[in-house]
Amino acid sequence: MKNINLKGITKKYKSVVAVKNLNLEVKEGELFCLLGPSGCGKTTTLRMIAGFIPPTNGEIYIGDKNVTNLLPNKRDIGMVFQDYALFPHLSVANNIAFGLRMRKFDKEKIAEKVDRYLKIVGLESLKNQLPRFLSGGEQQRVALMRAVIIEPSILLCDEPLSNLDAKLRKQMRLEIKRIQQKFGITTIFVTHDQEEALTIADRIGVMKDGDIEQSGVPEEIYNFPTSRFVADFIGISNFFKGDIITESKVCFLMVSDKIKIKLGRAEENIYKNEKAEIVIRPERINITKNLEQPGSSPQERKDNVFHGKIGRVTRLGSVIECMVEVEGCQDVIVHYHETNKNLSLKENDSVFLMWKPEDCRLIHK
Numbered sequence: 001m002k003n004i005n006l007k008g009i010t011k012k013y014k015s016v017v018a019v020k021n022l023n024l025e026v027k028e029g030e031l032f033c034l035l036g037p038s039g040c041g042k043t044t045t046l047r048m049i050a051g052f053i054p055p056t057n058g059e060i061y062i063g064d065k066n067v068t069n070l071l072p073n074k075r076d077i078g079m080v081f082q083d084y085a086l087f088p089h090l091s092v093a094n095n096i097a098f099g100l101r102m103r104k105f106d107k108e109k110i111a112e113k114v115d116r117y118l119k120i121v122g123l124e125s126l127k128n129q130l131p132r133f134l135s136g137g138e139q140q141r142v143a144l145m146r147a148v149i150i151e152p153s154i155l156l157c158d159e160p161l162s163n164l165d166a167k168l169r170k171q172m173r174l175e176i177k178r179i180q181q182k183f184g185i186t187t188i189f190v191t192h193d194q195e196e197a198l199t200i201a202d203r204i205g206v207m208k209d210g211d212i213e214q215s216g217v218p219e220e221i222y223n224f225p226t227s228r229f230v231a232d233f234i235g236i237s238n239f240f241k242g243d244i245i246t247e248s249k250v251c252f253l254m255v256s257d258k259i260k261i262k263l264g265r266a267e268e269n270i271y272k273n274e275k276a277e278i279v280i281r282p283e284r285i286n287i288t289k290n291l292e293q294p295g296s297s298p299q300e301r302k303d304n305v306f307h308g309k310i311g312r313v314t315r316l317g318s319v320i321e322c323m324v325e326v327e328g329c330q331d332v333i334v335h336y337h338e339t340n341k342n343l344s345l346k347e348n349d350s351v352f353l354m355w356k357p358e359d360c361r362l363i364h365k
Contacts (some may be wrong), residue, residue, distance in 0.1 A: 002063035009058035028242030036207035191338035258328030282335035
């Protein structure tokens with residue numbers, strides 16, 4: 001179990017900069033997710049750590065060892081690929097045992113260890129099957145066990161769940177988290193799936209244009225985005241632009257002459273900006289037909305209360321999404337749970353929206 005340290009890593013392909021001066025430290029035993037859209041540089045970063053492609057500039061450390069110029073088989077890594085990369089002519093047991101055989105382990109020790117690892121993922125009954133007879137989830141578990149059975153210092157996963165259906169992805173990401181915690185392997189997990197990253201990561205690095213835009217624990221990334229890109233990429237957001245004004249040291253965002261949003265607290269640098277942008281998550285907005293209903297306190301009604309009309313209602317599983325037309329600003333997205341028996345909203349209903357000032361997040365870039 002070792003940490004990973006990237007120092008000023010850059011990768012250029014002629015005039016294209018895929019990764020630019022990236023600095024990152026992944027702690028021992030941590031599951032770190034590199035999250036971002038296609039083309040942001042996350043897979044290129046992973047492949048440089050693995051040794052499949054060399055960096056143009058910078059250094060890569062695994063533990064205290066500089067591995068920048070080492071071959072992949074000298075870096076003590078395990079790798080799980082998007083397409084599983086199983087040997088089609090080898091059984092489940094022989095696929096898992098492959099790395100041990102390459103390291104000249106004793107046959108009896110290999111058999112014992114393979115059986116033990118098969119039990120960890122519940123594949124004992126399939127040990128003699130060929131990969132083509134396995135489901136996608138079963139193949140992914142074989143690929144994962146093949147990577148961890150050699151007990152590598154670090155584990156690298158390149159979008160390993162993207163070929164699975166939605167239900168199986170949810171099951172497998174929990175399985176990967178369980179196995180990673182069981183073995184305590186320092187892991188970098190590349191994905192473009194925000195929900196996946198928020199579910200399994202100890203920390204997340206959101207990548208944009210070859211660099212990390214923001215890193216932190218999932219709660220921080222979701223609740224305190226530092227840029228519009230992060231707020232927009234992670235989950236669903238409402239953005240409001242306007243002019244900052246202060247009244248008795250309290251900050252407000254003037255979206256229009258009809259929309260004045262009270263902010264949670266004054267920040268020193270906010271006084272220096274004439275214009276600003278805030279983000280509010282849909283689930284932070286309370287929606288009601290009647291201001292006297294439970295949940296709408298006098299303070300909430302005083303600070304941020306806006307009248308609107310339902311434009312669209314959409315079911316997202318157990319969550320109901322409403323698009324609310326508010327005069328003086330753009331449409332506002334609101335989420336509420338179907339268990340809220342006080343709400344039965346439909347198009348053209350007149351509603352009130354309200355939210356707490358502290359749920360407004362100032363976007364700095």
